[in-house]
Every structure is written in structure tokens, then in C-alpha cells.
Amino acid sequence: MSLFSNRNQHRAGGLLTSLALLAGGGTLSAVAAIGVDIALAPPATALQNSLALTPQMGFNNWNSTKCRPEFDEKMIKGIADIFVSKGLKDAGYEYINLDDCWALPHRDGNGDLVADPVRFPSGIKALADYVHSKGLKFGIYSSAGTKTCDKQGFPGSLGYEQQDADLWASWGVDYLKYDNCNKAGVDAQTRYKAMGDALRATGRSILYSICEWGESQPWTWARETGNSWRTTGDISDSWGVMLGIARKNMALAQYAGPGAWNDPDMLEVGNGGMTETEYRTHFSLWAQMAAPLFIGTDLRTATPQTLEILTNKDVIAVDQDPLGRQGTVVAENAHQVVMSKPLADGSRSVTLTNLTATPRTISTTTAAVGIGGAPSYTLKELWSKETITSTGTVEASVPAHGTVMYRVTPSEPTAVPVGVYDLSDLAWTSAKNAKGPVERDHSNGGKAAGDGRPLTINGAVHHKGLGVRANSDIRYYLGGVCKTLTVSVGVDDEVSQGAVAFRIYRDKTLVADSGERTAAQSAKKLTVDLTGGRELRLVAVNADASAKRNAHGDWGSPRLACGNGPSAGHHLVSDLSPFSSSNGYGSVERDRSNGERGSGDGGTLTVGGITYTKGLGTHSISTVTYYLGGTCTALNTAVGIDDEVGDKGSAVFQVFADGVKVADSGLRTGKQGPIQLRAPLTGAYLLTLHVTDGGDGTNFDHADWAAPLLTCF
Numbered sequence: 001m002s003l004f005s006n007r008n009q010h011r012a013g014g015l016l017t018s019l020a021l022l023a024g025g026g027t028l029s030a031v032a033a034i035g036v037d038i039a040l041a042p043p044a045t046a047l048q049n050s051l052a053l054t055p056q057m058g059f060n061n062w063n064s065t066k067c068r069p070e071f072d073e074k075m076i077k078g079i080a081d082i083f084v085s086k087g088l089k090d091a092g093y094e095y096i097n098l099d100d101c102w103a104l105p106h107r108d109g110n111g112d113l114v115a116d117p118v119r120f121p122s123g124i125k126a127l128a129d130y131v132h133s134k135g136l137k138f139g140i141y142s143s144a145g146t147k148t149c150d151k152q153g154f155p156g157s158l159g160y161e162q163q164d165a166d167l168w169a170s171w172g173v174d175y176l177k178y179d180n181c182n183k184a185g186v187d188a189q190t191r192y193k194a195m196g197d198a199l200r201a202t203g204r205s206i207l208y209s210i211c212e213w214g215e216s217q218p219w220t221w222a223r224e225t226g227n228s229w230r231t232t233g234d235i236s237d238s239w240g241v242m243l244g245i246a247r248k249n250m251a252l253a254q255y256a257g258p259g260a261w262n263d264p265d266m267l268e269v270g271n272g273g274m275t276e277t278e279y280r281t282h283f284s285l286w287a288q289m290a291a292p293l294f295i296g297t298d299l300r301t302a303t304p305q306t307l308e309i310l311t312n313k314d315v316i317a318v319d320q321d322p323l324g325r326q327g328t329v330v331a332e333n334a335h336q337v338v339m340s341k342p343l344a345d346g347s348r349s350v351t352l353t354n355l356t357a358t359p360r361t362i363s364t365t366t367a368a369v370g371i372g373g374a375p376s377y378t379l380k381e382l383w384s385k386e387t388i389t390s391t392g393t394v395e396a397s398v399p400a401h402g403t404v405m406y407r408v409t410p411s412e413p414t415a416v417p418v419g420v421y422d423l424s425d426l427a428w429t430s431a432k433n434a435k436g437p438v439e440r441d442h443s444n445g446g447k448a449a450g451d452g453r454p455l456t457i458n459g460a461v462h463h464k465g466l467g468v469r470a471n472s473d474i475r476y477y478l479g480g481v482c483k484t485l486t487v488s489v490g491v492d493d494e495v496s497q498g499a500v501a502f503r504i505y506r507d508k509t510l511v512a513d514s515g516e517r518t519a520a521q522s523a524k525k526l527t528v529d530l531t532g533g534r535e536l537r538l539v540a541v542n543a544d545a546s547a548k549r550n551a552h553g554d555w556g557s558p559r560l561a562c563g564n565g566p567s568a569g570h571h572l573v574s575d576l577s578p579f580s581s582s583n584g585y586g587s588v589e590r591d592r593s594n595g596e597r598g599s600g601d602g603g604t605l606t607v608g609g610i611t612y613t614k615g616l617g618t619h620s621i622s623t624v625t626y627y628l629g630g631t632c633t634a635l636n637t638a639v640g641i642d643d644e645v646g647d648k649g650s651a652v653f654q655v656f657a658d659g660v661k662v663a664d665s666g667l668r669t670g671k672q673g674p675i676q677l678r679a680p681l682t683g684a685y686l687l688t689l690h691v692t693d694g695g696d697g698t699n700f701d702h703a704d705w706a707a708p709l710l711t712c713f
Contacts, residue, residue, distance in 0.1 A: 203350025415479025565629025608673025
């Protein structure tokens with residue numbers, strides 16, 4: 001819960017549009033690249049506590065009870081019983097969590113929190129023991145402030161972090177939801193890091209849910225601190241609020257992954273404010289976004305229809321898919337949203353959501369959702385369970401406010417779409433490892449999944465990559481469309497000895513061999529030509545035949561480039577399809593200004609009285625990325641604040657080539673005319689156009705890329 005209110009002003013920035021892939025037409029109205037979303041800086045490493053490798057699932061009482069008297073020991077025990085008897089535990093739900101109002105309003109003489117003896121006469125430890133006896137886990141609540149959020153003012157944990165964490169650990173707590181009220185002027189990162197450090201110091205595995213409401217963009221800093229972070233204010237049981245929260249969360253797909261999840265708040269399914277159809281949409285979107293699934297209804301009075309929604313194992317499997325990718329929007333307008341989520345077996349989950357109050361036919365294609373090229377596809381609808389076959393069309397008649405959710409499986413492996421990808425974000429066709437699973441973005445560690453640490457070779461950390469134990473063999477289907485792979489290989493620092501040889505095969509041809517790499521050596525960078533190859537094979541073998549243990553090897557920062565860039569000549573950027581894009585307000589517009597939130601509602605691009613017929617209308621903070629394939633040499637563009645905001649607004653325009661800044665406009669305001677930028681791009685695979693706010697907030701930051709021209713060879 002929170003005291004959050006919507007404070008966005010006219011043209012305020014924020015997460016009002018998601019990452020976008022051009023679907024044709026005049027605006028970048030489709031949303032999110034189907035591949036990996038390229039950040040300007042490497043993402044922080046996820047918290048290494050081996051928890052929440054898939055999004056956490058459970059129950060929290062707040063949405064159904066708030067602080068009313070029915071929130072008590074009897075209720076929580078009853079929910080734990082129902083988890084077992086009604087199949088929720090078997091469906092994957094694991095945590096039974098208390099929210100606010102479980103404690104007395106004052107600490108005891110030792111400064112400890114005290115459970116309310118009326119609500120919890122047996123005490124919290126006894127309640128946790130009961131939950132554990134059912135094979136479930138137990139969670140608790142506090143706030144990163146002087147008091148919690150309820151108006152009664154229960155004690156928060158600011159200044160008591162280690163004392164409270166130790167107490168909870170002694171009670172057997174497995175999960176902490178940490179709210180954001182009464183923060184006493186202390187910045188969020190400091191407050192939340194203090195509790196994260198305290199939880200780790202207890203020695204107990206406690207999943208850490210950061211409930212900061214998205215105020216300080218926790219997706220940019222919370223990965224190393226907690227296992228999930230709230231991205232929005234509180235949900236409530238209405239179609240409009242639920243959908244608004246979902247659309248804000250859709251923008252953040254690039255930040256989610258195993259052990260680190262965007263959290264758009266708990267489920268309202270079953271609380272009575274929406275229809276059964278709307279609740280299915282709610283559950284579908286949360287699963288598609290790889291969101292934590294926390295039941296917020298009193299299961300003791302839940303209808304069979306509510307339980308049927310909450311225990312749909314096909315939909316839950318999408319949420320819990322081990323690839324750990326949040327779905328992204330591939331088409332969006334005022335009437336519908338289409339989302340695509342890659343799955344570990346090479347299939348895709350596709351949601352077709354009708355935003356209107358009347359039935360609509362919604363259609364997309366397998367190519368648009370990133371899985372084109374197979375002769376045929378099996379489409380399983382995850383609510384009706386109907387299975388059909390298609391040659392490439394994904395279409396359904398969708399009821400008002402409804403969602404049709406397909407699992408789309410190709411009849412044979414499909415080629416990687418055009419773009420640049422981190423291998424750890426792609427589904428492999430097979431992965432063999434000497435001990436434990438191949439780890440994504442972790443070192444190999446031990447036998448358990450996710451028990452490694454950040455990939456580190458001779459002190460250098462790689463935020464993306466694969467951790468293996470030699471001997472290992474990982475294979476990807478490329479389909480003959482990929483060009484190059486760059487990767488840094490070496491022995492992970494988690495071991496002090498061992499030697500590994502890393503070998504890369506294009507089909508059956510050995511195209512790179514690192515030779516022996518030891519624990520004492522820095523990473524070796526390999527660049528491999530994959531042109532025409534249908535299969536990529538990564539092999540790591542023990543290079544020291546006398547070694548008694550299998551060495552720990554890292555494939556660090558493996559970056560795969562696929563497809564051809566623009567043809568030789570000059571290209572206006574607004575005539576090209578971007579690989580991905582995001583915008584602070586509304587859609588990125590093609591050949592018109594940003595306008596308002598709707599697609600295509602801007603005017604002619606005009607900066608300082610100069611009119612431009614071609615270009616991009618954006619709003620800070622925005623990022624538009626194009627795949628160049630190494631074939632372009634330069635970008636020339638004018639930049640400035642569009643005249644539609646008068647002398648308001650300010651922004652900085654930056655151009656990046658493969659993540660390296662190659663041009664910067666400096667501060668531009670609405671009082672200034674355009675300036676010209678020239679950015680060198682020779683050899684770059686990705687061009688990124690980035691607009692950041694000028695330091696005075698994002699209101700009125702309508703930023704134009706005017707007549708941007710690419711030169712390619």
C-alpha cells in the first residue's frame with residue numbers, strides 16, 4: 001500500500017509509453033522490441049540470494065481486509081489451509097504474507113516490535129511455524145520510515161533495520177514487503193539499502209520486496225538491493241486503475257529478469273470491482289509481464305470462478321517461465337494492446353487485449369511477435385484450452401475488456417530476428433553442463449539454479465552472460481541470418497584454480513578457440529564471423545587434464561548481431577524501422593511533433609521557426625535505437641525543443657554508437673533555435689538517439705530530431 005497519488009502534470013514525463021517497435025504507419029505506435037532492449041549503460045547485477053529466480057507467488061491480505069478486525073491469526077491459518085486444499089500450493093503459490101497493522105503501535109522496552117496480541121494471540125513465530133508446517137513460506141511487512149502507512153501509525157523500521165531484521169529472522173520470516181511511508185527526509189536508496197544489508201546479515205534467506213511505488217525509479221538501482229520493486233502507486237479494484245498500472249509497468253521490460261522483477265502491485269482478482277472477463281485480463285497481463293503474483297482476495301469466500309482464474313496453470317507457466325523475460329508490447333493504440341513474451345522452449349506467449357467496451361477482432365502475425373519463419377504454428381489459447389494451427393496469423397475475436405492469450409509454438413526452430421541480442425536473453429535449443437544448470441547472468445556456483453554470483457573474470461564484472469562448469473555445450477538456432485558474435489571468456493573468480501578452453505562452432509566448423517585460459521588470466525575477447533550459420537555452439541572444456549574438479553568458465557557479455565543494416569546510400573531515419581524505442585509521454589512520432597499522449601496528434605516539426613518535413617518527435621526521457629549492422633558511417637541531424645511548447649521545456653540530445661556516446665547537444669531550451677549534430681558511426685551495429693531532461697523536470701520537453709540523415713556504404 002502507499003499514500004501515492006497521481007501527480008503527473010500536463011506533458012509530464014514518466015512511464016506513459018513503453019519500448020516500441022515500428023509497425024508501419026506514421027507513428028511509433030507499436031511498443032517494445034521483440035528482442036533484447038539495449039540500455040545505454042549495463043544493468044546492475046541482480047541481487048545474488050538465489051531467491052525469486054521466477055517471479056514470487058503468494059497471498060497478501062491488504063487488498064481484501066486493509067486493517068479491519070478480520071485480519072488476524074485465524075484468517076492467515078485459514079489461507080494456508082486453503083493453499084493446500086484448493087490446489088494453490090500445487091499451482092505454484094508459496095508465500096503467505098502479513099501486511100500493515102500486525103504490530104502494536106509502540107515498540108517494547110528493548111525497542112523490539114511486538115505483535116498485536118488480539119490479532120495474533122499465539123505470536124508471529126507460532127504463526128510462521130504453522131505456515132511452514134504446510135510446506136509454505138511466511139512473509140511480513142514494515143516501512144522504510146519512522147512509521148508504517150496506516151493512519152494509526154505503527155512503528156516503521158528506519159533506524160531499526162538490523163534489530164528488526166534479526167527479530168524477523170528469529171521468527172522464521174521468509175519474505176519482507178518494505179513500504180515507503182514517513183521517510184523522514186532520507187533518500188530511498190539509502191533507506192532500502194540499509195534494510196537489504198540487514199536482511200543479508202541475518203544469515204537467513206529472506207526475499208526482499210521493495211515497495212517504493214516507483215517514485216525514484218527503483219528499476220535503475222534496486223536490482224542489487226532487492227528481489228523486486230514496485231513500479232507504480234497502489235492498485236485498486238477497477239478496470240481503469242488496473243489498466244493504467246499495467247501500461248506504466250509495460251515500459252520497464254528491459255529491467256526485469258531472474259531474481260529481479262518489476263512489481264505492478266498485488267492482484268485484485270476476486271474482490272468484486274471488476275467482471276470475470278476483466279479479472280482474466282488482469283491475470284493475463286500480470287503473467288505476461290513476469291510480475292509477482294500475489295492473491296489479494298480472501299480465499300475463504302472465493303468463488304469457483306475466482307479460483308479457476310488464480311490456478312490456471314498454463315497462464316502461471318508463462319509468468320514462471322525460466323527464461324525470465326518480461327513481455328513487451330508489439331502493437332498498441334486506443335483500442336487494443338498486443339504483447340509478446342519469449343519463452344524458454346522457443347515458443348512465445350502472445351496476448352491480444354481489447355481495451356474497448358465492445359467486442360473486437362484483434363490480429364497480429366508471428367513475424368510481428370518475433371517468431372516468424374516456420375512453415376506452421378500451433379496456437380494454444382490458455383483460457384479456453386482450444387488449440388489451432390496457423391501459417392502465421394495470430395487472430396481472435398476478443399470480448400469487451402477481454403484478453404485472448406496464446407502460446408505460439410513453431411513447427412520448427414525460427415531464425416533470430418534482426419537486431420543485437422545478449423545471448424543470455426535468448427532461448428537456447430540445448431544446454432549441457434558438468435554440474436548444475438547453465439546459469440544466465442550468474443557464475444556457475446554449485447548444483448542449484450541461481451546459486452552463483454556476478455560473472456567476474458580477473459576482477460572484471462560482466463552483467464550479462466553465461467556461467468558454466470566445464471565440460472559444457474550450449475546451442476542456439478540462428479537460421480542463417482546472424483553476422484557476428486563478440487564475447488569475453490575466462491575462468492570465473494569464484495574459483496582460484498582451473499583452466500578452461502572455450503570453443504565456438506558455426507554449424508560444424510570451429511570458428512574460434514581461446515586456447516587455455518586460467519584463473520590467473522584476464523578475459524580474452526573473441527569476435528566470430530557467423531555469416532550463413534544455422535547453429536551456434538558454445539563449448540567449454542577442461543584444459544587441465546590433471547584437474548580433479550571441473551573448472552568454472554564464463555561466457556561474458558556475449559553479444560549477437562543478426563541481419564543486414566540499411567543499404568548503401570543516404571537514409572532519413574524517420575523512414576527506417578527502429579529496433580526499439582521508449583518515450584516519456586505518448587508515442588514517439590514520425591515526421592511530426594510529440595503532441596499529446598495519443599498517436600499522431602502532433603503538428604509539423606518546427607524548431608526556432610524552422611519547419612522540417614522529416615524527423616522524430618519525442619519527449620524526454622526517450623530512447624530510440626536503430627540496427628545498423630556495421631554498414632553506416634555517420635548521422636547528421638538538427639535538434640531542438642519544438643515550437644509547440646513556446647519557450648518552455650529543456651533537454652539534452654545524445655547520440656550513442658554501440659553504447660558509446662559520440663555526440664552531445666548540451667542543454668537546449670525552448671528559447672533556442674536548432675543546432676546541428678554530426679555523429680561518427682563507422683562499424684557500429686546500434687545507433688541510439690537519447691533525450692534526457694535538462695535538469696528542471698520533464699514537463700514540456702518536446703524534443704525534435706529534425707531531418708536526421710544516415711550515411712551508409
